[in-house]
Each structure stands twice: as structure tokens, then as C-alpha cells.
Amino acid sequence: MEDSDTPQRHGQLREEAAKWFVIMRGPEAEIRRNEFEAWLARGAVHRLAYNRIAETFSNARFLKGDGKAGLDKERSQENSQKPQRKANRSIGIACATVSIIALGGAVLYLSISSMRARNPERPQSIVSASPSVGHPVQLATAFGEIRTFRLGDGSKVTLDTDSVLLVAFGKAKRDFRLVRGRARFDVFHETRPFVVFAGNGRVTARGTIFDVSLGDDRRVTVRLMRGAVDIDRLGSTVTEKGAALRLSPGQQYSFKDGGQPQVSEKPDPDVVDRQWPDGLREYENVRLDDLLAEANRYSAVPLLTASRDLGEIRVSGTYRITDPRRLAENLADLLGLALVTTSDSLLFTVSCTGYKEKSCRPPS
Missing domain, CATH: 2.60.120.1440 (Jelly Rolls)
Known part of the structure; x- marks a missing residue:
């Protein structure tokens, strides 16, 4: 049965979505996966409610791995104390995220309304296609379209x-x-x-x-x-x-x-794309360059890193990769990087030094 056939209270849907978000990241995830997927299959409103809950926490989950040493070195060459402060702040964000998840779904509801205001969703395009007997049709999508x-x-x-x-x-x-x-x-x-x-x-x-x-x-x-x-x-x-x-x-x-x-059985442990029809990907400790390569499949303007060290930063979280500009801004904020915008690219770099003549969003 489709959601449109059975109107649901938004508060109830958010509560159910938050509950499933916690369960699917706990020890009962595999045991209850079929039950969870049946809940998602009830309709688009259920999937949208879950996606919004998941995306709420994507903005606070990331890891720095092999690229950290190179990044620290590059920043130290600029004789700046910002990297250490940003690293400390990043650790604090990560710890706060763990605490919030441990509290369950109750705290999640507080951020939904403000998140909608900042990041309005684009409705998924749904069209009818009725190929008649003996008359084949071609279905197609443009670059960046789902x-x-x-x-x-x-x-x-x-x-x-x-x-x-x-x-x-x-x-x-x-x-x-x-x-x-x-x-x-x-x-x-x-x-x-x-x-x-x-x-x-x-x-x-x-x-x-x-x-x-x-x-x-x-x-x-x-x-x-x-x-x-x-x-x-x-x-x-x-x-x-x-x-x-x-x-x-x-x-x-x-x-x-x-x-x-x-x-x-588990095709790609680093990337979970069950939700790709909704434009979402869930990453676990992947290279920033790999995440950007996936996002570039949907972007007319490529997302790039200024150095190999930056591309090696490890990232985790659930991201809407079909909105490249918003993705770039979120990642830059989370990783404490500057974002240089030109007609040819969205470039992640350590700071705006050397890019004063271009549109550069400094590290937050």
C-alpha cells in the first residue's frame, strides 16, 4: 500500500524513522533487516522520513586516516594554529554525535524542522510509462538525473x-x-x-x-x-x-x-547504496577522493582536492551526493577545509591563501 493511500502523522513517521535509525546501527541490525526493509517499502513518505533522519547525522560523522599526517604537515607550513583547533573541535563533534545516538531517537526530532529549512528536498521525479503490446519504448535519464x-x-x-x-x-x-x-x-x-x-x-x-x-x-x-x-x-x-x-x-x-x-554476500563494505534512488550514499571510512568521484557522476562541475594528502582524508557518513554544491559545503565545514568555487570546479584546499582573486569560502 502506498503512503498516499494511508495518510500518516508526520510526528509518528519521524518517531518510527528515528527508532529504525538506531536499530539498524545496533546489534540487532541483521536480525531485523527484513522488518526494516518492509517498513521502508510501505511508501515514499517512509523512505523520505528515514533519509532525513540519516542525513541529520551525516553532518557530524567523519574520520581522518592516512591523509591526516600529510594534511597536518601542509598546514604547519603556513605557520597557522588553526589546524590544531579544528582537530580538537572535530573530536568534540564526533564525541557529541556518539552521545546523541546513544540517547536514541528522542533528540533527533529537534533538528528535523531546521534541517528542512536549510536543505529543502527536491521531489523525486515519477512519471508513467505504459509500453503497449508490440510497441517497445525507451526510458532514459539525463546526466545527474534520477x-x-x-x-x-x-x-x-x-x-x-x-x-x-x-x-x-x-x-x-x-x-x-x-x-x-x-x-x-x-x-x-x-x-x-x-x-x-x-x-x-x-x-x-x-x-x-x-x-x-x-x-x-x-x-x-x-x-x-x-x-x-x-x-x-x-x-x-x-x-x-x-x-x-x-x-x-x-x-x-x-x-x-x-x-x-x-x-x-556483502559486496562493498565501505559504501552502502541501498538508498541510491533517493540520492543518498552511506560511506564508512572511505577516501575523500573516492567519495568525490562518486559525486562527480551527478555534477556538471567536478569536485576536486588541491593535493593528494587531502584526497586521502578518510570520511564516514550518509551524504546526498546528487546535490554536489551542498555536499561540497558540508564536507568543507566538517573537515575544516576551504572551498574554492570557479566555473570549472569546486576545489577543496587547506586555506584561501593564494586564491584571493577567486571565490573562496574559508575554513569554518
Whole structure:
């Protein structure tokens, strides 16, 4: 049932979202994951409430790892005492964050209203697409765009940035061909098979939610969130064909022409992107340069670091990477860095020294 069919009190939704935020970061996370995902699946309002709770704390979670020594060295060359003060303040922020989380969901509610005022959400684009029998259609997104399409059979497809999907409905089947990019399929169960082709593979859904991505190197990755899918590797010869494989929820399967397939239970421990249709990514101790590379998939103006040392700073948290400018400002504030804005880039640097002729936002 969609949220629009059952109006909810906003206060109650925030309370439930805060509760789940605490649970999914505690010892019962895996035990209650199916229950949590069922709560999210109740509709867009539930997902939005949870995302706002998660993003509230993203602004206070980060770690400095291998890049710290290089960063301290660079700052010391400027004979400034600011780095030490910022490091102390950063430690205080991190400690305060841990204390807040330990208190549970109650404190979370106080920051929701002010956060909305500072960071208004962009509504997700949802359009109808009803391919008729015998008339295939092309669904596509522009660079930096995420869009959800509601199909005539009741299924939903969400396309990531710069993605193309061909849809062909017949009387006996529902066929899809991922030409490029990434798609999430929320399948409505009916008698016609739901089949997605990508690269040299075929994914047959059994009434479920799953992602399919096709990389620039033609590698196909299938990740299952709920239900079951069967995967076949197609080839021109018998030796190139692979035996059918059925995935379980949480598993990921990756393959490409001429390579060995890989199955994993936890595909990427450093980046959790279950919420990518909402523009959110959850990172755990990743390099700043790696986070920026992901954000640049959505940004017309690239986010860059001024030195290798800065790029090695380790970062954790949940971030809305589809809003590059806001992301850059948040990261600069959290890491105590200056942000130089030009027509060609958003550049992270130690200070505004040497950038006086350009628009530079000094460290906070």
C-alpha cells in the first residue's frame, strides 16, 4: 500500500524513522533487516522520513586516516594554529554525535524542522510509462538525473544518472534491455515473466526488488534486495554459457565477457547504496577522493582536492551526493577545509591563501 493511500502523522513517521535509525546501527541490525526493509517499502513518505533522519547525522560523522599526517604537515607550513583547533573541535563533534545516538531517537526530532529549512528536498521525479503490446519504448535519464517510471503493469523502474533502458511488453512476457547505467526494478507479480537483459546476461525476476548495473567496461552487476532472481550468462558457444544461478536477498552477482563471475554476500563494505534512488550514499571510512568521484557522476562541475594528502582524508557518513554544491559545503565545514568555487570546479584546499582573486569560502 502506498503512503498516499494511508495518510500518516508526520510526528509518528519521524518517531518510527528515528527508532529504525538506531536499530539498524545496533546489534540487532541483521536480525531485523527484513522488518526494516518492509517498513521502508510501505511508501515514499517512509523512505523520505528515514533519509532525513540519516542525513541529520551525516553532518557530524567523519574520520581522518592516512591523509591526516600529510594534511597536518601542509598546514604547519603556513605557520597557522588553526589546524590544531579544528582537530580538537572535530573530536568534540564526533564525541557529541556518539552521545546523541546513544540517547536514541528522542533528540533527533529537534533538528528535523531546521534541517528542512536549510536543505529543502527536491521531489523525486515519477512519471508513467505504459509500453503497449508490440510497441517497445525507451526510458532514459539525463546526466545527474534520477527518475522513477511507473509501468502499466504496476511495476516501477528507477534509473540512475545517464542511464538508458528499453522496455518491450508482449502478451506472454515483459522484456527489458539495459543499454547503459543502472536501474532498480520493483516488480509487480503476474503471470508474464519479467526478464532483464544486460551485457551477456539475463535476469528473471520472481516478484522482487533488485538492481542491475552495466559499467563502462561492460561488467554487469546484479544486487538483490528482496525476493528472488535467476541469472543466466548467455554466450555464443556452450562453453561461454554459465549455469543458471538463483540469488538470495543481500547477495550480489557480477560478471562480464571473458571474466570469472563473482558472488558476494556483502559486496562493498565501505559504501552502502541501498538508498541510491533517493540520492543518498552511506560511506564508512572511505577516501575523500573516492567519495568525490562518486559525486562527480551527478555534477556538471567536478569536485576536486588541491593535493593528494587531502584526497586521502578518510570520511564516514550518509551524504546526498546528487546535490554536489551542498555536499561540497558540508564536507568543507566538517573537515575544516576551504572551498574554492570557479566555473570549472569546486576545489577543496587547506586555506584561501593564494586564491584571493577567486571565490573562496574559508575554513569554518
